[in-house]
Amino acid sequence: MPPSSAGASAAGAHVARALGTPWRAVTVFLLPAATFYVAFTAYPVFRTLWNSFHKVLPAKEEFVGLANYAELVRDEIFWRAVRNTLVWACTSPLFEVSIALVLALALYAKVPGRRFFRIAWFTPVLMSYVVVGIIWAWIYNYDWGAVNTGLRALGLNSWTRAWLGKQETALPALIFVTTWMWSGFNMVVLLAALHSLPSEVIEAAELDNCGWWGKLVHVIFPMIRPTVLNLVVLSFVGKMKIFDLVWITTKGGPLWSTETVSIYVYKRAFEWNTFDLGYPSAVASVWFVIVLGSVLTLSYVFRQREKLEY
């Protein structure tokens, strides 16, 4: 290190020592955020874990050890809810992100009417699940819903059914709704990623006579891969927590074919005519661990092993 630079560094350290760490300012700046975090995140999480080992009634709490967890293992409705939620969380990201990629590429390729399509495809995500649920319950209505009306108009009467009322179609019908709702959002994010790609790399590929498929697979996709993977994780987490759409449309029926874990927690906490919060807390705690574990696993599997160079 040159002497002048070493001298400057020593002087800086001296000043820092003289000033000391500004603990008061640090505290003042951190306190509001820390208070909110403790009150609305840390405490509820801790309290839920605590509740899961207790029978929690309005006037008393009784320690029950692992009894709630033992009951959970034997609870068929819980496992059905787990299966439904995992099916939803694993399939939805594939549909949403792949459709979004196609739409984003179409807009990136400057298809005619792209401004209209960008708005039209993005609009569903602006609506709340409650509104979306009501609209799609109408669309799926057996007698006068758009789906069955369309099928009848095409002479496909035998294909008509109560889409949300049959065990075999209810969950796929809801997965279709979330795909319709979220593809536009994913499309906008991917479009932004496409527009931020370095033009010289794409131009270089074109100069090398790289076809559109080769350009997509070997140039564009590797560069937007981190964005795609983030969207997959976001979609996965969103579906692991899904509640509103199911509550509005099917309430978990028919025969628990659309029961999700969030719905089951709510039913156990507020609809089963029991004040005990212990068991629903056990369900929520187990699910929290599963979601956390899944996200960490996905992040590990999807991690970028080699840095892209271009």
Next chain:
Amino acid sequence: MMPAAEPPRIRHDDNEGDNPMISAFRPRRAFIASVFAALVALPTAALAQELTMWSHWAAEVAKRAYVEDAIKRFEASKPGVKVKITWYEKSALYAALKTALRAGQAPDVFYAEVDQTDYIDNNLLADLSTGVNWNNVEPWAKQAWTFGKGTYGFPLEASTVEVYYNTKLMADLGVTVPANGQFDQAAFLDLVKKARAKGITPMSQGVGDRPFPGAYVTHEALLKKLGMNDYDALMKGKLSWSDPRVVETLTWVKQLVDAGAFPTSFTSLKLGESHIYFHTNPGALMFQVASWYTARAFNPPDKGGQPVNFPLGIMQSPAMNGGACNNCKSLAVGGSYVVNAASPRKDLGIAFLNSFATPEMGNKWLENVLVQTGIKTDASKIAGPHAGYFKQLAKANESNTYYFGTPVQVMQGKPKEVFTQVVNSALPAGSISVDDVVKQMNAAK
């Protein structure tokens, strides 16, 4: 009533007494403190007379009007008392109450139904045994809210399970309802088939937003087949669903389902839509529902009511072959009010509920809400355009024996959840076999 606020204490420092200046100021300070205490106490005293109340029926105009009128009468009879009511829809109310009761923030009076025994188990409700004039309440309605030695709810709304039908469509089908208003199993199945053959939906129930309408046919049939005691045992998990009489009844229900008894949109059809489906569009032959049918149907047609001069008839649920009690019928106490056990204004809350316990209030409920009530009434004194309906309803119920409560009121926890999914929804939707119903219900006991 809350105790009067204690005036703030004036602190005397040990050395104050020796200071003549401070001693000279004491009367003035005491005066200021008194004024301050009075100012603080005044609004507190006023608040002590404010009774808070949370109620279902936000969307039911007639019931709201009735309760709001009762509040006005009570306030007029108790000067200085104000009842502050907040209206909810049922599920939102239940969720809010669960949280508020746990946090000690619940209102003084709130809406409840007899299946909410968890309130009683956790000592959250005040005992109304004394303070309410039970002489003016039907004994069965009081009994529905009596648990152990206490009576915990005031039974405002009551209902029986009825089979309403369109008399014109019935005549068009060429079918005559028996004189006692009750078909047998085979005749009822035949009626369903005849209606379907003519393109008429036999029954307009749907389960789009309620956990019970799809189960009416089944539980009324089971009640008639088994009789009161065995039916009660079945509901409480003490009788197996594999019992041959139960299987036989479920098999008959399945035959009705397979014959197309319910609308094709059964699983998504909401309660309000079921009413419209029955009386207006597209029109159904029958609608089996609790007698609070009238709360919607007697509204003006542009507000979802049945058409003027709609040919409404009432018949009995079908008699079962070898039924132990073919004149048995479910009677449910519905919307009720309870008093919060932790309320500092408990006595005032009980006094408010007692203000409903008069024949005048009972008749007023019947005339305006057009639904049965647990308050004693005199149907002969009911006047107005629907007087004929109440006579018809009274006739339909004159020789019945009642089982108190519907399955979703009697069952709790997992059996209730499984009953809702299986018997209320899957069986009438035709998506489950009788064997599976039996297996699932037995597993949930």
